Amino acid sequence: MQYKEALRKSIIKKIIGVAIAVPSIISTVISILRMMYFRMDDGSMMGGIISKPLKQFVYFVYENTGYLEWFWENSPIPNFMHLKDEQNLYFLLIYFSFFVGVAFYASGSKLSLRLKKINEQIEEQIIKDSIEGQQSRSREEIENNTEIPQSSIFSQFHQLYLAPIITAIIATLILKLIGF
Numbered sequence: 092m093q094y095k096e097a098l099r100k101s102i103i104k105k106i107i108g109v110a111i112a113v114p115s116i117i118s119t120v121i122s123i124l125r126m127m128y129f130r131m132d133d134g135s136m137m138g139g140i141i142s143k144p145l146k147q148f149v150y151f152v153y154e155n156t157g158y159l160e161w162f163w164e165n166s167p168i169p170n171f172m173h174l175k176d177e178q179n180l181y182f183l184l185i186y187f188s189f190f191v192g193v194a195f196y197a198s199g200s201k202l203s204l205r206l207k208k209i210n211e212q213i214e215e216q217i218i219k220d221s222i223e224g225q226q227s228r229s230r231e232e233i234e235n236n237t238e239i240p241q242s243s244i245f246s247q248f249h250q251l252y253l254a255p256i257i258t259a260i261i262a263t264l265i266l267k268l269i270g271f
Contacts, residue, residue: 092238092239092240092241093234093235093237093238093239094206094209094234094235094237094239095234097202097205097206097239098206100199100202101199101200101202101203101206102199102203103199104195104196104198104199104202105195105196105199105200105203106199107192107195107199108192108193108194108195108196108197108198108199109192109196110192111188111189111191111192111195112189112192112193112195112196113192114162115185115186115188115189115192116189117159117162118162118165118166118185119166119182119185119186119189121159121162121163121166122166122167122168122169122182122185123169123262124149124152124153125149125163125166125168126168126169126170126171127142127145127146127149128145128146128149128150129168130168130170130171130172131145131146132146141269145269166185167179167181167182167185168182169182171266186255186259187255190254190255193254202239205239206239209237209239213230213233213234213237216233217230217233
């Protein structure tokens with residue numbers, strides 16, 4: 092892959108990453124808030140006492156995020172009492188898509204950093220050739236002759252495979268502590 096192609100790919104990966112991650116995290120947070128609002132009160136007195144401040148908090152967030160109305164209407168409400176519920180599948184797909192978006196963004200950032208280092212080396216080479224009095228190659232020639240290795244989002248092990256599991260475990264522990 093040539094320098095200019097790598098630069099274009101790094102920008103595209105970052106844009107794709109943000110386009111996937113931002114809506115996914117918004118939907119995931121709203122899904123969890125909706126779950127806390129609708130599934131917290133089990134009808135018992137203790138459930139009512141615990142759920143009242145949480146419901147007030149969720150209502151406050153809902154009232155102050157009117158611009159996210161589409162997410163409030165369409166985000167799935169996970170039901171951890173019935174694991175085979177269709178809403179759980181949608182929630183998990185949206186949850187994992189956040190990590191795919193983060194992996195895309197991280198891959199683009201990694202490639203961008205590599206290109207920054209290569210750019211500095213190209214400038215150093217041009218200066219070195221100029222000092223030595225050699226017929227220096229143009230910047231474009233050097234860029235065209237520079238091969239940059241491919242990078243894949245699947246090499247982002249931490250973002251794609253480890254982070255979703257650790258985050259899910261922590262979220263489960265927090266939900267257990269608050270009474271789910």
